[in-house]
Amino acid sequence: MSTLRERIGWQDAGPNSAMPIYLRLREAFKSAIQRGDLQPCDALPGERDLAVSFNVSRVTIRKALSGLVESGLLNQRQGSGTYVCAGPNRVEQALSRLTSFSDDMRLRGLEPSVVWLKREISHATPRQAMRLSLSPNETMCRLKRLRLANGTPMAIETAVVSTRHLSDPYLVENSLYAVLEIDRLSFLDNGAPIEFTHSWYRGDAYDFVAELTLRTTTND
Amino acid sequence: MSTLRERIGWQDAGPNSAMPIYLRLREAFKSAIQRGDLQPCDALPGERDLAVSFNVSRVTIRKALSGLVESGLLNQRQGSGTYVCAGPNRVEQALSRLTSFSDDMRLRGLEPSVVWLKREISHATPRQAMRLSLSPNETMCRLKRLRLANGTPMAIETAVVSTRHLSDPYLVENSLYAVLEIDRLSFLDNGAPIEFTHSWYRGDAYDFVAELTLRTTTND
DNA sequence: GAGTGGTCTAGACCACCAT
């Protein structure tokens, strides 16, 4: 049984501590999760205990964890605890943000709904095959749906997914990504791209913010 | 001359203060910026002064402001101050995030470069005309470029912009959005969508995170 | 050197969840 300090590879501030404590802590936890030293569904000690363990204040612990909660690596539930959400599963993590349409609408008191415009299987175009590293005769599910809030069209989403990962477009009800999760392990190991989603959003009703983050591959 | 409390429409916690102070403060500042009561380039008072003005601690002020900094409405510079970044310019705000490719690469010690695959003017397709609320014979700039880091292809971006907003595709060098900013006022007032960008990213090298936020139109 | 944001502390009270 190793201590948490060991599991996340923590060392007290050396002379080379240019980074603030909360960032060093955040990176240490992040690395431990990505290495697998902290497993999904693991519960972290309480914030007060963490503060004692690492000789910092609870505020610093919270600042360290908050970034990981925001990026989806951790999950905090008031009254319950802090839990590891997911390993280095960047595809599922990234796409999970896109499922929030329904949640977003409901949070604002609007009733979300979906009209399916297309659900079919066809061959990949040469371009898609090239981009997604597929053989030219690979079959693809093509999904297209209109998203509404209180009956008002808000977005059109088009998704193309290899049938290797989604065998039947009619498996998808509300969340494409919930279905894809089933296949998580099969396509995450090699990191190959598996899906492309293409969306139009109402410019007068949405902020659309996209962020890119280069994946930092840690070898240790 | 009105006080800052008045400009952001602040009122001390009434009995109906279900939201925490830092969120109410954040919303008040956000609304003031979007209404134009706080203008771009305006400097905010120092955090210590704000804390006194609103009868809260500096930590609470910082927590309120941090969300606005993160979403690009405010800009903080150590040793200098806090400044209003942009008005209710959601198109420019959203797209500005996408310009970060070069910055991202450089931050990580990689040299970004661009290979143009297409820069042309043609007519809008019927579908595009419909989606972007254009007349059917509207002309569009079509831009397609390959993004590289240290010579390795990392992303392909395709952008389609009405010539009303971008007269010549050769005006675009590195940042499409820098060029579009010139036209900012002309297309932001009506909130019409003006552009569609379509990008492929290397699944093995990128995290791609997209967030949607419903625009909350505050009338007061 | 005065003022700014960036970090950090030790303590407090609350709402919530579990048992």
Added chain:
DNA sequence: TGGTGGTCTAGACCACTCA
């Protein structure tokens, strides 16, 4: 009821910017 995360405070020191 005891532990959890969520919020908030008053104060401190630092690095930085700018005149």
